[in-house]
Amino acid sequence: MQGWVTLALLLSLGVGCSLGQNGVGELPVPRGLTLNPDLPAQTLSLTWQSDSSLFDLEIFHTELMNVVLNETVAVKTDPVTGLHSWTWHSPLPLECTSHSAHIRARNQQSVSQWSPLQTIPGWDIPEKSESNMFPQDKVVPVGSNMTFCCIVKEKEDFKEIMYGRQEMSATRLSRRTYAITATNQPVSGNTGTNVICCSQRLTLTGAVVFVGYPPGDEGLVCETRDLASAECSWKKGRDTGLRMRRSRTKYTLNGRDCLEANERKRWWCSSKAWEQSWTLVARNPLGTVHLMDSAQLTDRVHLLAPVNVTAVEVKAWSATLQWSWSVAAYKKLEMVCQLQLFAHELNSTRNYSGPGLSSVVLESLWPDVDYTVTLYCGSKHGFWKWGDKSAPYRIHTKMDRPDALDVWMWMDSSNTGCVFWKPLSVRKSHGALVGYEVSQSSAEEDGWTPVSLPPGNFSYPIILNNGSDITVAVAARNPAGLSQPSTVTTPAYRADSQLSMSELLSTNGSFVLSWQPNANASSGYAVEWVPTGCSGLCPVDWKKVPESDSSFTLNSDSLVAGVRYTVSVYALSTGAPTLLQRWQGYSQEMTPSQSVRELLPNQSGSDVLLSWKATAMENQRGFIRGYTIYLANAAHLELIANISDPEVQSYRVKGLSLSSYKFVVKAYTSAGEDAGATVAIKMEMDTADMLFVGILVPLGIMFCCLILISICCYKKREWVKKAFYPEIPGPKVPGDWSSPQGPLDVKPSPHSLVHIVESPEWDFTKEGLFPVPEEEEESENDNIEVDADSDEPALLRYYNQVVGDGSHGNQVSDSSGSSNTSVDSTQTEITYAGIQSPTSSQGACGGGGYRPQMQSVIGPAEPQIEFEADFQDDGLHAGYKPQCSWQLDSPEAENFSGSLGSPTSVTSSQFLIPESSEEKPQPSNTWFHNFLSGKS
């Protein structure tokens, strides 16, 4: 069973194979296939013999057997050769690698056997071991795509292929061949685009591709310069980008090489003979352009420049110009020429025509002017274009006599004046002036008296000797001669004050003048303007107006803003000019440049009279329309008056109080106010008021105060007495003082500073007076020092002190300070310089009563020593030793009393009165005491 199945399968396969072979085998295989490569064109031509007309073609890259073409083509037999031929354009240079091809015939679905493979070797075969790149030096249009291949030399590695600066992606085609494809290539640089193949360590090989454009030339135009030959020119158009010598555009004109253009000098070609039509062919490796032109020779005449231009006859007002032509044929050509004359403000263009024009007369020139002439011509019939310009030629015309001067005479008084004339312009002077000649004649004198003036003078003073008119003639002189004299007769002087002048208002800075026509103005009118009030060398200006006119506009150009002008109109005749009308006005009013003058305030009671004077006319710069008065406050000006009458130059400011004021006065014109003048005033009272307020009132107040103080003191005399003149309490001594136990030897303590302490609740019944102990040894020393320093005897001080008041500290400090100053409010230190002793006698001590110290004045130093000694002695006896123990005749007492020097009470309520006459109580004290005591 299995054997049958196998047999059946083999049979079926055998039938299938025989059927297939029968389909192929019916067509003969193409014969004699040959490959003919065209390497620069990258084409491969295949030729073969066959009876069929339809073929299958296959082309491989041989080494890797990559199919690069598989196509069925219909190719008929060439009747001449009897061969079939077909050409394939390879995108890859055929040198890059070996290519193989084979072919078979096809008839519908049946095909023949493939022909044997035919191969063309590439440059990557082992026999060619060096590196190579293809294609080399290709010229391609911008935007095209291109494939490059690099064949790496044997035993060298491959790294990359660069297109310009761009690294490309490479494809391997064989063992040694790599390829890249550059798409949409941009235009190359000057030396083409480099494609470089590199290994890891070397630059192996490379190629240059030139990417550019086909020629873009256009606009061929041919013309003749010599009426025989032709010169054709055109525009270059777009840059081809191809600068390699073999890639540059080549030009031919009517089939002849255009050497001028091919040498890249100029975009033109010449031809020795004129032809009716012209064809320019521009060709480069990327394309060809044909440019056409056709014209008659006479319609394309472009004349050369005239040569040898010269001025053969130059006069003051004209010149004759000659030139020649470099082409003889021009002499018969009907031509038109154009002359351009250049001079300062005298440029002009003039046309001339004629056959073979070579000379013209230049009319209407100006004397003494430098002209530069440029000349060019063209064909009159069938004018094509102006020819080349001649070289500039300079002509200087001759001088001529000057024109007559414009003369005017201005009188600044009845017998003095000045003749003015205007400088001549270049057009009128006809040559540089060398001076002026002024002649004058009067009725009394015969003939003219000439005076020569240098060219810088434009005026001449005139003096009328007898008040009669004189006539002045002025002429200008240049090297060519003297001008016609201009005459003027002195006009009658009319001062401004003699005339009723009207104010002249300006219109846009100009004065529009009009006047009544005057029958005597046979020579017209003269309008004169001069700054008002000017004297001496004044800028007098004038303008002559024809007699037919009776109006004139004085432009702002000849006027200065802010200057007042006096404008006069004169009628001109053969005699003296006659004044017709006079105005004054400003072309443009401005604010005054200076403030009012002499601004003074004058107080009158509570009023202030401000007075001032107007500023000088030259500073007014406009008609003064009035004044404004301001009161200057700290931050602003307060308008207090506006005086619209400029003649009013004072103002009274009323009702001012006593204070300081600052006033500002400003003059104003139609343009505004000036900066203002300021004056300050301080309002003061009248003399009577000052007497009353200044003297009597203070006196009255003082008197009243005194009375009040007196009344008050009287009413409160008890309090005053208590406060300022307290009773000195009597000493309270323990023990029985009524009967003396013996002679009392009362000695004052050597340190006899006694403090009386006063308390507001001072009570005489209390022990309020106590001797201040000399606090410490230091205090003692201090006191001693104080005493020693003082010129005064030792001071006795009483302190009224509340008993038990712990103010010893203060006392200590006080005692260390000045010995005769009060302490504080609760303590009153009183130093009694001399109080009348109460009734007492020296013998009172013996009587057991209080005995004041009777001391004679002795030097202060000695008692102190004694004082210390006594103090030590006293210290042995506790308790107080009454003064009775003090013996008057004791030398110590005498010494001691000398140290006291002033009435002193030690522990007594009585004042101690020294008997010294020097220390008698003052009467005032007595009076005051009585007063306080209520005694009369």
Added chain:
Amino acid sequence: MAGRSANGRHGLRGHAGRTAALARLLHKDCIQLLELYRNSESLPSSPVDGDYLVSIPPLVPQLSDEEKISILHAALKECLRLLEDVITREDAEFSDEDSEYKRKRKTVRDRLGHLLASTEQLLVDGQKFEAKVKEELDGQAASGSFGLKMWIVRVLQDLVHWTGQTSDTLHSMPAEMEKAPKTMSRRTRRGAGKIRK
């Protein structure tokens, strides 16, 4: 380049010093020229395949300084000839528009001529050496514009190399060389005789 100090190791003065300074300056110019060309042509900085175009006898230590200068002078002379070929061919083939490269190229040519004239004064009387050029322009240019460009690069590389060699040699010369030219001449003749053997 370490030996190419500003004043030379031995403090050359006078004509030899000026020649050395000129050689150093020219060497820098050649480096700049090569760099300018590479930049203008977008060429990689890797060297071009091939040896130096100009070949000379090896500068063995046994040679005197004067003999070395003579040999280098011959090499520089060939370099100048190659450079002039480059200029002629470049201007003929490519755009004649002005560029910084072309200005520098002219500078190098002029200074190379000056250096040759200057080194000629240092040569030994009557002694001549010749340098050889391995590959002439015609063979290289047959491969197209790129071949021409690569040949230009090789010429410029040679210029850099030989001007550097000359500068180094001149700076290594002793200062007293130009003080005793007669003595040097005798010694040089002896050395030259050895070379010829």
